[in-house]
Amino acid sequence: MLIREFTEADWAQVWPIVEDVITAGETFPYDPAWPAEVAYDVWVERPPGHTVVAEADGTVLGTAKMGTNRPGPGAHVATASFMVAAHARGRGVGRALTEYALAWARRRGYAAMQFNAVVESNMAAVALYRRLGFAVIGTVPEAFAHPTLGRVGLHVMHRPL
Numbered sequence: 001m002l003i004r005e006f007t008e009a010d011w012a013q014v015w016p017i018v019e020d021v022i023t024a025g026e027t028f029p030y031d032p033a034w035p036a037e038v039a040y041d042v043w044v045e046r047p048p049g050h051t052v053v054a055e056a057d058g059t060v061l062g063t064a065k066m067g068t069n070r071p072g073p074g075a076h077v078a079t080a081s082f083m084v085a086a087h088a089r090g091r092g093v094g095r096a097l098t099e100y101a102l103a104w105a106r107r108r109g110y111a112a113m114q115f116n117a118v119v120e121s122n123m124a125a126v127a128l129y130r131r132l133g134f135a136v137i138g139t140v141p142e143a144f145a146h147p148t149l150g151r152v153g154l155h156v157m158h159r160p161l
Contacts, residue, residue: 001061001093003100006051011040013060014053017085018043025147027122028083029154050104054084054093061088064097066104069114078105078113078161082125094125098132106161118155119144126155134159 006014015036022030022039030042045051049067053060066080080101084093105113113134118125120139130136134157142151 001054001056001096003052003054003096006044006053006063010053010060010063011036011044014043014063015039017060017063017083020086021083025145027119027125028081029117029144048108052097052100054097061085061091062093062097064101066101068110069116076109076111078108078110079116080105080113081115089124094128095132098128102132102159102161110161112158112160114159115155115157117144118157119146120153120155121146121149126157129157129159132159 018039022028022034023032025032030039043051043063043065045065045067049065051065052063054062062082062084064080064082066078068075069077069079080098082094082097102113115129115134118129120126136155137158138156139153140156141153143154144152146152
């Protein structure tokens, strides 16, 4: 698996992943009614942010975006988001993308990485982030309307770099 910078040509493979994840409504607080153009503007980071894809044999397996969590006095903390194609889940793609984002943030001198909205019922992601050194530093109760579980919490997760 290769993780590399996103190019415009990748959107043809990234959009179905993004569309699938947001349509499922289980892990991202994105509007499932968004057209591809809006999703593109939300997902693809402008510099100094960074968007990447994980691919194998020309097939995009997942994607990540990363950048500064907050401007100004909060600019020393990075953030990132990850999406993995349904057929590639459980194969280490999410872990590889998260490790890439952590290394990217370290190289740029960030002091920490913070995830602002990890759906607490997304057990696979929460467990992965914990294994990689993140801690839940707070949970906003009932902040996410899950399609089958109802309102569930959103974790704020943090890890020093």
